[in-house]
Amino acid sequence: MPEVEISALGARGDGIGDLDGRPVYVPYTLPGDRARIRIDGERQGAVQARLEALLAAGTDRVDAVCAHFGTCGGCLLQHVGAAAYRRWKTGLVADALARRGLGDVAVGGLVTTPPAGRRRARFAALRRAGGVVFGFNERRGRRIVDLGECHVLRPAIVDLLPPLRHLLGDLLPAGGAVDVQVTETDTGLDVWLCADRPLDLAALEALGAFAEARDLARLSWGAPSPEPVIVRRPPVVALSGVEVAIPPGAFLQASRAGETALCGLVGAALAAGRRVLDLFSGCGTFALAAPAAAWVTAVDADAGMVAALAAAARGRRLAVECRDLRRRPSPAAELDGFDAVVFDPPRAGAREQAGAIARSRVPAVVAVSCNPATFARDARILRDGGYRLDKVTPVDQFLWSQHLELVAVFTR
Numbered sequence: 001m002p003e004v005e006i007s008a009l010g011a012r013g014d015g016i017g018d019l020d021g022r023p024v025y026v027p028y029t030l031p032g033d034r035a036r037i038r039i040d041g042e043r044q045g046a047v048q049a050r051l052e053a054l055l056a057a058g059t060d061r062v063d064a065v066c067a068h069f070g071t072c073g074g075c076l077l078q079h080v081g082a083a084a085y086r087r088w089k090t091g092l093v094a095d096a097l098a099r100r101g102l103g104d105v106a107v108g109g110l111v112t113t114p115p116a117g118r119r120r121a122r123f124a125a126l127r128r129a130g131g132v133v134f135g136f137n138e139r140r141g142r143r144i145v146d147l148g149e150c151h152v153l154r155p156a157i158v159d160l161l162p163p164l165r166h167l168l169g170d171l172l173p174a175g176g177a178v179d180v181q182v183t184e185t186d187t188g189l190d191v192w193l194c195a196d197r198p199l200d201l202a203a204l205e206a207l208g209a210f211a212e213a214r215d216l217a218r219l220s221w222g223a224p225s226p227e228p229v230i231v232r233r234p235p236v237v238a239l240s241g242v243e244v245a246i247p248p249g250a251f252l253q254a255s256r257a258g259e260t261a262l263c264g265l266v267g268a269a270l271a272a273g274r275r276v277l278d279l280f281s282g283c284g285t286f287a288l289a290a291p292a293a294a295w296v297t298a299v300d301a302d303a304g305m306v307a308a309l310a311a312a313a314r315g316r317r318l319a320v321e322c323r324d325l326r327r328r329p330s331p332a333a334e335l336d337g338f339d340a341v342v343f344d345p346p347r348a349g350a351r352e353q354a355g356a357i358a359r360s361r362v363p364a365v366v367a368v369s370c371n372p373a374t375f376a377r378d379a380r381i382l383r384d385g386g387y388r389l390d391k392v393t394p395v396d397q398f399l400w401s402q403h404l405e406l407v408a409v410f411t412r
């Protein structure tokens with residue numbers, strides 16, 4: 001088995017070494033490590049390997065907090081000391097901007113969020129001969145790592161894992177697989193079993209008993225869309241103090257601390273706006289963070305989330321629209337009616353919408369993104385349209401993972 005010296009951390013969180021003149025990517029390593037590796041194969045011209053033995057540790061290496069670290073694909077960077085970790089996460093934004101010719105933009109200090117804060121997670125479960133395995137997939141694989149602990153998730157979600165495993169042992173056929181999404185809301189846990197099989201009476205009774213015993217707010221079943229099976233209390237989340245009854249499967253920012261940090265940054269940028277447009281609004285995280293005096297329009301393709309926001313904001317200066325912004329981006333002429341626009345697209349970014357914004361005269365544009373690469377692409381479009389971008393603030397709400405949230409304020 002070959003030995004390599006790790007010289008860098010790549011954008012996906014893998015250590016990078018040199019193998020006979022070719023880069024080799026080794027998860028769970030860091031610069032300064034010397035490692036014996038096993039070659040797994042090649043992907044897009046790069047050699048993929050796994051760590052077999054650590055022969056010498058880099059100076060930034062620290063002990064991981066979780067027993068599953070090294071196998072579970074949820075966390076890739078628990079072994080990196082705090083200072084190096086912050087440098088690497090901040091560098092993700094700086095590198096993405098530089099690749100789009102935006103290396104002059106200042107990247108602010110990393111806004112951190114604490115462990116045990118993640119309130120929304122999707123797990124994989126599989127019934128095998130020995131019982132149900134339940135957890136996250138391993139890095140680069142489809143094998144499920146059976147979670148006994150997790151230092152990222154909210155404790156109430158971790159506590160639910162053993163009973164969920166037990167429930168699925170009764171519900172799943174041999175070899176049966178299901179994804180399970182769990183969201184912690186202010187009124188209790190909202191659980192969605194993403195199964196595309198019909199429910200029989202026995203299963204329905206088992207789900208009812210489970211929801212009762214675990215005091216769930218709601219339990220839903222179905223794929224690709226969830227159907228509520230038991231609603232014991234409407235799952236409600238207060239967004240900037242406004243209680244929103246979220247639909248099953250709704251998007252929420254990953255942690256309450258992340259939401260607070262993002263709303264602080266977005267709210268400050270919107271402070272002068274009297275007419276605010278929130279694109280990709282979801283249930284209204286940013287629409288509801290706009291100044292109370294502002295007239296806000298919130299747009300999203302998900303009818304359930306738009307309806308939830310409309311119901312929660314009754315009596316406020318808020319209008320909603322259900323619209324596919326990729327196929328029908330809000331055009332420049334429409335955008336010109338607003339003082340400020342915030343857009344927070346999914347990971348693929350908002351190329352079409354960014355093009356329309358670039359052609360508009362909106363004085364302030366706030367971008368929120370969970371993908372520095374597509375953000376940088378869209379930022380380039382806005383810069384080419386004449387917008388200034390002075391600073392980007394990274395927000396680490398996906399602790400110890402390769403993912404990163406950010407907020408950027410554009411002006412003209």
Ligand SMILES: C[S@@+](CC[C@H](N)C(=O)[O-])C[C@H]1O[C@@H](n2cnc3c(N)ncnc32)[C@H](O)[C@@H]1O
Nearest residue numbers: 280281282285300301302324325326344345346
């Ligand atoms: C990252 S979430 C942001 C939601 C919201 N801003 C928040 O912070 O809670 C992205 C949102 O984009 C919406 N979305 C995805 N594709 C869309 C499209 N083509 N047109 C409009 N909205 C879309 C999703 O429904 C989701 O609510």
